[in-house]
Amino acid sequence: MVVRLENSFIGVRGVGEKTERNLWRDGVTHWAEFDRDAAARTRGLGETTADRIESFLADARERLDDGDSNFFGEQFPSGERWRLYENFREETLFFDIETTGLDEHRNDVTTVSFHIDGETTTLVRGRDLTAERVREQFRDASLVASFNGKRFDVPFLDTELGVTPDVPHLDLMYPCRRIGLTGGLKQIEQEVGLEREKPDISGEDAVRLWYQYQGGDEASLETLVEYNRDDTRNLRTLADEVVDRLDDHVLPGDAPALSR
16 A cells, blocks of 8 residues: 555645554545545544544645645645655655765765656766756655655755755655664665675775775776765665655554545
């Protein structure tokens, strides 16, 4: 069973997980099945909340038809923004950076990879890594996804290039934690069965490879770029896996199958 935006009521002020699950248990598993008068009699749902849901749905249907992901990013609690993924899967841009260190004020971005709709693009410092090229990558995305990108990748891109995504950001580190997947990206990849072409390369190796390239070793740059691209491509597979597990996590066992 897949949780889509059209199954979600948690974007309404005053509706939490408990109220949403009560709606699902009572057979209201899709926006189209919501009836204001009947819902006002649902367990724990008063007339004020029913009015809010009715008002939200009137706006949400139009915003979804328009592909307005920002509306749902603003309305949904940060911990529930993974629900945007099913609706905007093909317009989700996965991104990952490599740097010379951990401090965005002292260290540099070396490579940035982007993956969307089966295509991967990598930008390299000193070649084509510019603010305009990064903005160009973000421009057509409805949703961006990273791992620990809110605390690491985005601050680096903002400090160095003055660029930040202007669409909802799905940082997969947090939904991973919600389903018990902890640790770094590579540890989680192993737990869910994801493989890499070069599994022995670490973040420290990425720094070393960059400085070797700076010293004239072009092969080191090729290895660094492929490592960065692996990170980014694997984010798509990880997102599929995590969202699938979250679907099972949030659905109550006695709820009917969600309508699509």
